[in-house]
Amino acid sequence: MNKSSKIYIAGHRGMVGSAIVRRLEHKGYNNLVFKTSQDLDLTSQSTVQQFFDYEKPEYVFLAAAKVGGINANNVYRGQFLYENLMIQSNVIHHAYQYGVKKLLFLGSSCIYPKLADQPIHEDSLLTGPLEPTNEPYAIAKITGIKLCETYRHQYGADFISAMPTNLYGPNDNYDLEKSHVLPALIRKFHVAKVNRDKTVEIWGSGKPLREFLHVDDLAEACIFLMKNYADPKTINVGFGEDITIKELAELVADIVGFTGELVFNANKPDGTPRKLMDSSRIRSLGWQPRISLREGIEKVYTEVDKSGW
Ligand code: GFB
Secondary structure, X not given: OOOOOOEEEEOOOOHHHHHHHHHHXXXXXXXXXXXXXXXXXXOOHHHHHXXXXXXXXXXXXXXXXXXXXXXXXXXXXXXXXXXXXXXXXXXXXXXXXXXXXXXXXXXXXXXXXXXXXXXXXXXXXXXXXXXXXXXXXXXXHHHHHHHHHHHHHHHOOOEEEEEEOEEEOOOOOOOOOOOOHHHHHHHHHHHXXXXXXXXXXXXXXXXXXXXXXXXXXHHHHHHHHHHHOOOOOOEEEOOOOOEEHHHHHHHHHXXXXXXXXXXXXXXXXXXXXXXXXXXXXXXXXXXXXXXXXXXXXXXXXXXXXXXXX
């Protein structure tokens, strides 16, 4: 991949895709292709085929997906399964048909069994039952991994897949019903501070552990893998440490400046008890995260547009 290679970033308006675009542009890549979902419906096979026929990109970062937090995954189960299956099948298949030199598919740590040994090694894939709240999304993502693996095996396509841990950063989703925990907490604590509320509701018990990676670190990892990884096996991209949701809530409250009380709502699901990734493979290749959790949250909180809250 050189600076003038034609690179298609699917999902360039999302948190991950936009971070990849920022990193590529920063590094001087000058032939990037992206389309909004209005201009290119990735769930439509014929539309995606026409796009690849016309553009013929050389490299593809597949960051387009239907994503959300624990509630969205659990409620929109059919959409999460269908839309992700369609998007990834259309992009991966036509990338193969139109001779893309390399494709990187992005998944998620929820592909691993709910009770996988910790930290979770890539070999844990398909060794046990999935977390029920995100089973449809996880099954779609596992299928994406298998498409990359089988197209490499059968056709010799250089398609790889990477599994990031829970992510946060610019262009995150702050819709309280659909978002992940970190943006939800930032918004809830900010609003509570402004309104001088005494309490903030935290879903679940506060006991689950989660690992958080800033999306700029992930974007660097994606470009690194595009250049340095060509293996059928998926590769984990994590931060290396996890914290409980209660500790996370206390950290966000401290950064935002909320001094009231946390109230845990046991009627909301906890999800997986823990999903710390074993990222020793990517680290041994030479990538490591640079942005600490506190630093990353401080940056996000400063930069996010709070006007609609
Ligand atoms: O980030 P999150 O929605 O997704 O929730 P998962 C993480 C934990 O935070 C859960 C708790 O235990 C939630 O109950 N939590 C506490 C909250 N307060 C809140 C809140 O206000 N909003 C939210 N959203 N959570 C997702 C998967 O799982 O992680 C996806 O469903 C994907 O498929 C993604 O893998 C990375 O970490 O539980």
